[in-house]
Amino acid sequence: MERTVRYSKKREAILSAIQGTSCHPSAEWVYRQLKPRHPDLSLGTVYRNLDFFRQRGQVQSVGVVQGQERFDATVTPHSHFICNCCGSVSDLPGIHPETGLEQAVSSQYGFAVERCKLTFYGLCPSCLHQDQNFKEESSS
Amino acid sequence: MERTVRYSKKREAILSAIQGTSCHPSAEWVYRQLKPRHPDLSLGTVYRNLDFFRQRGQVQSVGVVQGQERFDATVTPHSHFICNCCGSVSDLPGIHPETGLEQAVSSQYGFAVERCKLTFYGLCPSCLHQDQNFKEESSS
DNA sequence: ATGACTGCAAAGACTTTGCATCTTT
DNA sequence: AAAGATGCAAAGTCTTTGCAGTCAT
Numbered sequence: 006m007e008r009t010v011r012y013s014k015k016r017e018a019i020l021s022a023i024q025g026t027s028c029h030p031s032a033e034w035v036y037r038q039l040k041p042r043h044p045d046l047s048l049g050t051v052y053r054n055l056d057f058f059r060q061r062g063q064v065q066s067v068g069v070v071q072g073q074e075r076f077d078a079t080v081t082p083h084s085h086f087i088c089n090c091c092g093s094v095s096d097l098p099g100i101h102p103e104t105g106l107e108q109a110v111s112s113q114y115g116f117a118v119e120r121c122k123l124t125f126y127g128l129c130p131s132c133l134h135q136d137q138n139f140k141e142e143s144s145s
Numbered sequence: 146m147e148r149t150v151r152y153s154k155k156r157e158a159i160l161s162a163i164q165g166t167s168c169h170p171s172a173e174w175v176y177r178q179l180k181p182r183h184p185d186l187s188l189g190t191v192y193r194n195l196d197f198f199r200q201r202g203q204v205q206s207v208g209v210v211q212g213q214e215r216f217d218a219t220v221t222p223h224s225h226f227i228c229n230c231c232g233s234v235s236d237l238p239g240i241h242p243e244t245g246l247e248q249a250v251s252s253q254y255g256f257a258v259e260r261c262k263l264t265f266y267g268l269c270p271s272c273l274h275q276d277q278n279f280k281e282e283s284s285s
Numbered sequence: 286a287t288g289a290c291t292g293c294a295a296a297g298a299c300t301t302t303g304c305a306t307c308t309t310t
Numbered sequence: 311a312a313a314g315a316t317g318c319a320a321a322g323t324c325t326t327t328g329c330a331g332t333c334a335t
Contacts, residue, residue, distance in 0.1 A: 008288095013290055047293065053327095072300085086254065095254070095256075099253070114235070114237065116270070121263070123263050126259055127256050187317045
């Protein structure tokens, strides 16, 4: 028996919050974002709904960044860049793994591939500049 | 002033444990593996050394799988497959993202790319079979 | 009314850390 | 002797969960 899904104002707000930002938020971020307008929102509800959305494929996980899981409402294939310094997550439209790789993994290794993540790590422009400024200061 | 690094039996054992397995272990796994021969080993030491090795580039993180961070002593570029069911991590030698992608990310987006991870998700052969068996049972 | 959804707070799981002690050099 | 490494246990974070109350259908 399938579970009946009911409407909920909080759930709607949570999904909107994720869809309305490009920051690939954590549960905490969503909570803080909505708390002012939904004073009785609880963090548990945010977690429960993030899980709900993920199971239904409305949201996907970008992975754990600096200890917190980050979410993405864009479920069409695209890659990410994650800054090792500030933890910001950015989309990289136009950057894709070679087509046929999933197929190659299946046939060569016998795995049933469902999904593929391509993620780049390094420094974002902002952290890069700060890093350079710091180097200049300390060398003087 | 650079910090002096001293020899330690435990540290050596921890690195050997990671290098000697292809299971991409978690801290817990390393701890359990070494505990019999090193009865006074502590989990904190395992964590501290994993971090030590990562900072020196002797070990890299595969990411967080089912709540636990997993490590890899192979630091040459290669991809991974992660089973969504049992959490096993496998190397995929021969599967690489297109060369030039890092360069493209740098020039198109202005990020200073340091590293790139290509990870596939799905079911490993073993879990795939169990899944099929389960379906057969429940349909009968 | 039924059962889905939520708030709250406690519990859980993993990881980090402070401090006294032990080791390496 | 100096400073790094460790054991132990406490603390810290993030996430999950049980239960009673609330809300949608």
